[in-house]
Amino acid sequence: MDPGRWLGRALIWVVMAAFVVFFALPIVWLLLAPTKTLRQLLLDGPFTVGSFDGLLQNWMDLTSYQNGLIWTWLGNSAMYSGLALIVTLAISIPAGYALALTDFRGRRTLLATTLVVMLIPNTALVLPIFLELSAVRLVGSPLSVILPFSFFPFGVYLTYIYFSTAVSRDLLDAARIDGASELRVFTRVAMPLATPVIALVGFFSFTGNWNNYFLPFVMVPGRKAPIQVGLAELLSNVPQFNPTNAASTTIDLPALALGTLFSVAPVLIIFLFSQRFLVTGMTAGGTKE
Amino acid sequence: MGVAFVTPYTLFLLAFGALPTLYAIYLAFTKNNAFVGLDNFVRVVQDYRFMPAVGHVGLYLIVWLISLIVLVVLLALAVHGVRSRRLSTSVRFIYYIPGALAGASSVLLWLFVLDPSVSPVSGLLNLLGSDSFVNTIQIDRLPVVLAIIAFWTGAGGWIVIMYGALNNIPNEVMEAARIDGAGPIKTALFVQIPLLRKWISYMVILSLAAGTQLFVEPRVLSQASRGVVPQDYSLNQLAFLFAFKQNDFNGSAAISLLLLVVALGLSVFFVFRGGLFERD
Numbered sequence: 001m002d003p004g005r006w007l008g009r010a011l012i013w014v015v016m017a018a019f020v021v022f023f024a025l026p027i028v029w030l031l032l033a034p035t036k037t038l039r040q041l042l043l044d045g046p047f048t049v050g051s052f053d054g055l056l057q058n059w060m061d062l063t064s065y066q067n068g069l070i071w072t073w074l075g076n077s078a079m080y081s082g083l084a085l086i087v088t089l090a091i092s093i094p095a096g097y098a099l100a101l102t103d104f105r106g107r108r109t110l111l112a113t114t115l116v117v118m119l120i121p122n123t124a125l126v127l128p129i130f131l132e133l134s135a136v137r138l139v140g141s142p143l144s145v146i147l148p149f150s151f152f153p154f155g156v157y158l159t160y161i162y163f164s165t166a167v168s169r170d171l172l173d174a175a176r177i178d179g180a181s182e183l184r185v186f187t188r189v190a191m192p193l194a195t196p197v198i199a200l201v202g203f204f205s206f207t208g209n210w211n212n213y214f215l216p217f218v219m220v221p222g223r224k225a226p227i228q229v230g231l232a233e234l235l236s237n238v239p240q241f242n243p244t245n246a247a248s249t250t251i252d253l254p255a256l257a258l259g260t261l262f263s264v265a266p267v268l269i270i271f272l273f274s275q276r277f278l279v280t281g282m283t284a285g286g287t288k289e
Numbered sequence: 290m291g292v293a294f295v296t297p298y299t300l301f302l303l304a305f306g307a308l309p310t311l312y313a314i315y316l317a318f319t320k321n322n323a324f325v326g327l328d329n330f331v332r333v334v335q336d337y338r339f340m341p342a343v344g345h346v347g348l349y350l351i352v353w354l355i356s357l358i359v360l361v362v363l364l365a366l367a368v369h370g371v372r373s374r375r376l377s378t379s380v381r382f383i384y385y386i387p388g389a390l391a392g393a394s395s396v397l398l399w400l401f402v403l404d405p406s407v408s409p410v411s412g413l414l415n416l417l418g419s420d421s422f423v424n425t426i427q428i429d430r431l432p433v434v435l436a437i438i439a440f441w442t443g444a445g446g447w448i449v450i451m452y453g454a455l456n457n458i459p460n461e462v463m464e465a466a467r468i469d470g471a472g473p474i475k476t477a478l479f480v481q482i483p484l485l486r487k488w489i490s491y492m493v494i495l496s497l498a499a500g501t502q503l504f505v506e507p508r509v510l511s512q513a514s515r516g517v518v519p520q521d522y523s524l525n526q527l528a529f530l531f532a533f534k535q536n537d538f539n540g541s542a543a544i545s546l547l548l549l550v551v552a553l554g555l556s557v558f559f560v561f562r563g564g565l566f567e568r569d
Contacts, residue, residue, distance in 0.1 A: 005472070016367045016380065019360075023445065024383050026402050027390075029409040033401070046409035095298035102291030110295060110302075112560065117306045119495060119556035120549070123502035127528050127545040128309035131316060131538055151305040156298060182290040211391035213505045218529070228393045232509050235397065240406075241422075241513045253407060256397070264394045271389045279381040279449055 034058050034258035041254050054254070061255040062262070065234070070259060072223055073230035078266075080142065080216065080226055081209040084149030088205045089198060092152055096159020096197075097190055101169055102182075111160070118153040123214050130218045144219040145226075149209045155201035162197035163190065203274060207267050227263045234259050310549065316542035329543040333531070336540075338521040345431070345507075345522050350500045353436035357496060358489060361444055365451035365485075366477050381452060385445035395442045396509040403434065423517050426510055431518065435506050447492050454488045455481060494559045498552040504529070524548055 029046055036050030037057070044050075062070055098104070099111055129148050130139065138144045167190060175189045176182075213228045221229070235241060237251050251259070271278065317329050333339055364384065371377040390398060404422040405411045419425040426434055458481065466476045482489075507522040521527045524544060532541035 008474070012367045012370065016364065016371075019364055020380060020383050023387055023441065025409055026398050026441070027386065029401070030398055033407075041407050046407075046411070091297040091301060094294040098291040098294035102294070104291035104295070107291070110299065113302065113306075115560045116553070116556050117302065119498065119559060120552045121495075121499040121502045123499070123504055123525065124545070124549045124552045125305065125309055127525075127532060127541055128313035128549070129305055130532070131542055131545075132309040132312045135312065147301075148305050151301040153302070153306075182293075186294070207389070208391075211394065213392040214525075218533075231397055232393045232512060235400075235509065235513055238513075240404075241400070241515075253401070257401065260394055260397045263397075264390045267389045268386075271386060275382055278385055279378055 030257060030261055034254055034261055036254050038252045038254055041257075050254075055258075058252075058255045058258045061252060062258050065237075065251060065255075069223070070227075070230065070234075070262065073225060073227040074262065076220075076224060077210055077226035077228070080145045080149060081206050083146050084209050085202055085206050087146070087150035088152045088155055089202060091150065092155035092201055093159050093191075093194060093198060094186065096156045097163050097186060097194075099156070099160045100163035101167065101172060101190070114153045114156050114160075118157050122208075122212075126214045126218060129215070133219070139219055140224070142220070142224065145216050148215055149205075149212070152201070152205050155205055158201055158204075159194070159197050162194070162200075167193050200277075203270065207270060210267050231259055231263050313542040313546050313549065316539050317546045320539050329539045330547070333527075333540045333543045336527075338527055339524075339544075342521060342524045342527050346501060346503055346524055348432040349435050349503060350497065352432045353439055353500060354493060354496060356436055356440055357444060357447070358493065360440070361447045361451060361492065362482065362485065362489065364444075365448045365455060366481060368448065369452055369455040370473065381445075381449055383445075384448050387442050388446050391442050392505055393509055395438060396506050399434075399438045399441070400510070400513050423514060426514055426518055428518070431507070431510075431522070434510075435503070438506055439500070443496075450492075451485060451488055454485055458484050491559065494555050498555045501548055501551050 032047060032049055033041060034050075035052070035055045035058075036044065036048075037054050040048070040050050040054065099107060099114075125148075133139050133144050172185050172189055175185045180188065210226075211228060212226075213232070216226045217229045217232075220226075225233070234251055234256060238253065238256050239250050240253055318327075319325060320328065368377055368380055368384075371380065387395065400422070402408050402410065403414070403425045405414045405420055405425070406422070408414055414420075414425060462480060462484075463476065466480045471479065502525055503523040504525040507518055508520075508526060511518040511520050511522065511526075521530055525548065528541045528544035528548070531537045531544065
């Protein structure tokens with residue numbers, strides 16, 4: 001191989017490796033930081049391991065903050081994202097199915113609207129939805145988070161694409177000729193084939209909603225907040241970042257790092273288990289923020 | 290019968306897509322329920338915080354989009370060139386995994402990374418002339434800082450998508466390029482990148498729309514930095530302040546509507562010009 005070519009290839013490898021470090025380094029740090037005391041965090045090398053006692057102490061600090069407020073926040077997150085997941089699947093899967101495999105008036109309009117709304121970042125609608133829900137006095141209620149979370153046009157689009165490419169109309173017609181009702185065709189023929197797309201829609205809906213900050217931030221502050229909003233509140237009680245804060249209960253940096261880890265743990269675990277399908281490109285288009 | 294299947298979804302589409310938009314339009318053009326024309330828009334645009342916020346968001350978008358296009362395409366090509374399947378899969382997964390930390394969590398993690406006293410890369414921060422957290426997030430450095438955070442969380446997903454698109458290029462095309470004597474660089478420039486164009490424009494349009502909405506990153510940084518990052522850094526923060534601090538829902542609706550028009554315009558353009566609708 002000529003030297004120029006060799007040099008080029010070496011350069012590519014260096015760049016690729018540098019970005020492996022860039023993407024992985026903060027996460028490795030996040031896994032280590034909660035095992036340290038504040039002193040260790042400030043003075044020891046960033047990639048040293050603390051101790052089990054240190055982890056335990058940080059765990060106690062974090063979970064005793066306002067009598068275990070962190071569990072309340074995590075519980076809220078689970079409730080909001082979980083219920084929204086159920087509603088999302090219940091409304092998106094039938095809708096995507098009908099758009100792909102049935103005919104009705106307004107089908108093309110609904111499809112076009114879905115595509116357009118799907119590409120709008122969901123943050124764009126947060127304040128308008130807030131203004132709307134405050135007009136009907138729903139702000140502060142769990143519904144003000146769960147209902148907007150359940151509106152997931154991207155899920156409808158994914159289901160639509162799946163049914164229009166993976167399931168043939170002939171198959172459904174065969175069932176119809178056998179005398180199955182439309183509902184039966186959907187539940188007995190289409191649904192059993194839909195497992196992959198249900199998993200896909202569920203994945204995007206749950207992870208997206210779990211990580212959503214802006215909407216719950218305006219809708220449900222305080223004790224009703226999910227962990228993402230709670231985490232930011234925790235931040236204002238960290239003396240290193242807010243020395244002027246006179247709050248009686250403070251949180252130290254390692255406990256804050258542990259809180260950050262708590263907040264991402266469920267999604268991180270889902271990611272690890274979905275590793276295979278995440279990197280195959282099946283997620284095309286799925287990174288809508 | 291199809292209608293019954295789409296009715297629940299259509300109701301949600303109306304309640305959380307159409308209705309809030311219409312209500313925002315109503316609020317933006319009225320004050321105390323009286324029609325006021327463009328008054329609300331004039332007021333928010335002339336607000337002393339508006340133009341700086343536009344500038345901040347614009348600068349951030351330029352830095353972020355350029356780095357996104359250049360690096361995502363480069364890294365996708367590099368990963369695609371890896372022969373070992375296991376290695377290629379692992380690298381893609383590592384690139385992708387920060388996507389799990391969207392929202393406030395990723396910003397919080399980056400607070401640590403940007404604070405020289407605890408940072409895993411404090412040496413690098415010192416080298417770049419920053420000896421404290423407040424120093425790292427100086428306002429003129431923010432576009433770069435915010436772009437790095439956004440790149441860290443979002444780029445992996447796009448790299449995977451581009452990788453998938455590169456895989457879809459038929460072998461014959463790549464083979465023909467090789468027979469014509471094209472090396473990896475020429476193949477990338479004249480074969481692969483042109484075939485990626487649709488995905489690149491998809492990435493740019495979605496990122497542009499999402500980037501104009503900037504909220505959580507400056508919001509959390511502002512909370513952590515004793516106001517070094519102002520509360521009104523981005524447009525969405527300003528819209529938030531109008532609603533929550535000034536009780537000016539009309540002004541807030543006006544800003545939201547301006548942002549929504551940008552997102553809607555980009556989206557409509559892509560759906561009808563970019564060929565997304567052709568599948569039907």
